[in-house]
Amino acid sequence: MLAQVKDQRTLLKGGLIVDGTGRPARSGSVLLDGRRIAALGDVPDDAGTPVDCEGKVIAPGFIDAHSHMDFFSASENPHHFDSFTAQGATTFVAGNCGFSPFGFAPETKHRGLLESSLFKAGRETLEWNSFAEYCEVLDGLGLTHNFAHLVGHGAARTSLSGFEARRLGDAEHAQMLAILDRALSEGAAGVSFGLQYKPGVFAKLEELDDVARLVKRHDKLLTVHAKAYSSFSGTYPMIPFGRPHNLKAIDDMLGLARRTGVRLQFSHLIFAGSRTWKTVDQAVELFDRAIGDGVDVCFDMFPYGCGATLLNTLLPEWFMAGMPDALHKPLARARLRLEAEVGFRLVGFGYPQIQITNASCAEYDEHNGRFLPDIAKRVGKSSFDTMLDILDKSDAEARVLFHDYYNDDIIDRLMQHPAAIFASDSWPEPGGHQNPAAYGTFPRFLRKARDRGSLSLEAAVHKMTGAAAVRFRLADRGRLEEGAAADVVVFDWNEIRDHANEAGNARPSGIEQVFINGQLVLQAGEIDLVRGAGELLLS
Template identity: 30%
Template sequence: MATYDLIIRGADLIDGTGAPARRADLAVAGDRIAQIGRIAPSLGYRVIEATGLTLAPGFVDIHSHSDYHLLLQPTADSAVRQGVTLEIGGNCGYAAAPIWGPWLEERATLYRNLYGLDHDWRSVAQYFAQLEAVGISENFGLLIGHNTLRGSAMGGVDRAPSAHELEAMIDGARQGMAEGALGLSTGLLYAPACFSGPEELIAIAAAVQDCSGILTCHMRSEGDGLLEAIDEIIGVAERANIPLQISHLKTSGERNWPKLHDAFRRIEDAQARGLNVSCDRYPYTASNTGLQAVLPDWALEGRQRERVERLRNPAARARMTQDLASRYPWDYWSRLMIAEVTQDEHRRYEGLRVSEAAKLAAAEPVDFVLELLLAEQMQVDGIFFTMCEDNLQAILTKPYTMIGSDSGCRSHEGPLSHGRPHPRTFGTFPRVLGHFVRERCLLDLPLAIKKMTGDPCRKLGLWDRGHLQPGCVADLVLFDSATVSDRATYEAPIRYPVGIHHVFVNGVSVVEAGEHTGARPGRVVRRAS
């Protein structure tokens, strides 16, 4: 008589701890791993013969931006078909909740206009209920966004918060943590957090630390001011006594590539002082963010309509033109690609470098960028080719580096199938396994799996995930280590990987023979009380 719902037989098990692979069977009962060892096939309702394949914990994307994407694409095709079973959203300071006031109004208008999405939640609990009502194919955990808190409490103004405004941010963070958020994120490069100082962030982070959360940070600079930015955020984390995750560690711009050693030294010195600090990184040398990131901070103050109106103002426009011309060398615009726009008339620019698109529009690059941002109401995505391969490899090999896609889930069909998204959206985890493990031998397979599973779960305090052991949640990925590979490129990014055979989320099959089953067994992963 069958005892287990599923038995996977004869796979090479890599358990997420960094230990070597071992040949064994694994049994699942309900949503948990029930047994590992030699298991009679007669005990399983379903048996998968997996000789020659590798079985690992489901991959954890510790740095994602699927907060709104999951409501639009709940099957999370681009994620689960990579083997991802848990995404952590709310990164870079922008989270779906908690949200209120001017920020809620702005976000609700944006997503209603772009996608027809009803934004009828405010709190973390209400947002989680929305995800559960829709039904999702992967698990999802949330960080509270400092930028969202600040925008909700005080709009986009460039000043320090009043005592009342700071208390509103702290209260929002405390409530969000009580409702299951995993920590706090900030994006100090972006408005409105770029207008904040360390004292503001320390106060909010300390409240989150009281609830056993972590702090993640897109730092104030990843280029010219990289080292100063690392000093700043390490100082914040030490004063708030909170574990720190530095988001997508990089050295942006060729003149900043030599700074990597000093960046490592600062992180490792902080570790030696007792700070729990780590980082994450995607396995590519181009970044992806809104094109408006090229603008100076002063141009990003206020609400969206104020920023757009500033682009229309001749005096402000002239000042922006001068700022951009002095800040960026002539060849910078050939290293920046237009990834996605919202208006059909501008689709012809997707996939082109700014220099090429500007030529097509018969305009100078700076003028083209400002005019496109105005016409698109700031909703333009760009891909920035500013990093080097040697530094990427050095970052990936550090023992404190985890793997994160820095993307939102998408699909080959539906509302999120347009544009030229960064290939990391469809390829991050298979690229590590195929290119950097098998082809380049940069990492061994157990270490790479640990960076994708056990390490992020330990960082987040998720003790029953990220390992293959009885009692752990049955989030599993079965893949062929000899063939697993990413297929997404910058030119053709909407391509699923190969070599991912089966993916199970909470014990339910979501991917079979590389194809999505349509199942939506995902859950919200809340902070343990």
């Protein structure tokens, strides 16, 4: 279902055109005709309903290259998208980190696990059995924004072996590949790995190589949430003075790309814990060397020092494999406590960096937004016991913001890297504390570019539009040119900024208008989302 555009011809008049390709800005007007851009540059004044853009930037709609908004797109409630619309996002690449709401065996015994994974807010149940059927549901509902979808390796694996900590049998392995193959054939943009989450954490490199070869055969993209993002992580064996685990995780994925030739997107390149920060140079070198050798790899990043994930990503693989029983076994708890203390010290991370955003259980929901030591004090337990109690009561679904992923210098440095693409990696947290990235990612990148001089206006816009469109092969998106889709953001380069507040839910300033396929959806701070304005982007 595609909506008719209300004002058929709109003339964005006399602004600074930043076309998303990275080319220098130029003055001019942009004419939107229906869902497409009809003309740019010198356009006659009477060509369409005028919108005065003097002193404003006219840019392509922002593309969230690493999104988790897929489950919300199947929701009846479009307001989940308000905070994204307010920051100029028009397109999402969803299905990241191994999670997708499709790509499972129809006869699965594990539908419940799939339904209760990260993103419950859209629908309670999965009422489809394939990507094509899922698309039909979205189409019937009418998308408010544009969506490209990755199919999650984690989803396919969950549907076959649940969260069992084991290799797949030969038949299961073949079935897993067949599920992913089908979704790719039906138009998914690629496959995503979530190697720090169950069940991706249990997959060995041979399994991952076979998935990479499949993606390569389809000439699509493999995105990877790697096995570790800190110098020490429970997902790798602990070897004293061994290679930092985050670098090992990068080695593993670049090795996979070298072996299979797959196009690789390294998801949210973060450096968790202040002691991991000293590995930034080495990490960047690994990417540079691979790119120099012809490996087709990029990474995405967000502009905040904190990031959202599940509390259980802190757990080592051996403990995750024993869940939930391990939570109640004194020996397992004692070993975990010791490993956590040693690990935290090595990484420069600890309980004070853990903010519970959605405890996902009645006993702790009143503490949403608080840091773990604060909650521990209030409930009269140690931070460790509180953490395990929250994991227990929430069935390991508690969500968090981890802090000290980056400092400002690291963010600047990564922003400038030619392989960096900008993304929010966020979702709204219904009933919980908000991730500021869901509110201010794109304005914050622009503010950083302007105030810290880390990038030119054109380069910053490119990394949130054209570069993402090229990477994910989103035809006609991410650039302003005749015939391209009329996804457009008008913003004030002097005013644009995020307003990261304590609650994480402040709207940015400086976004003037947002058009999705020619449909005006934001004007003067007022959001008016339209069902059918957005499109499914199939490849």
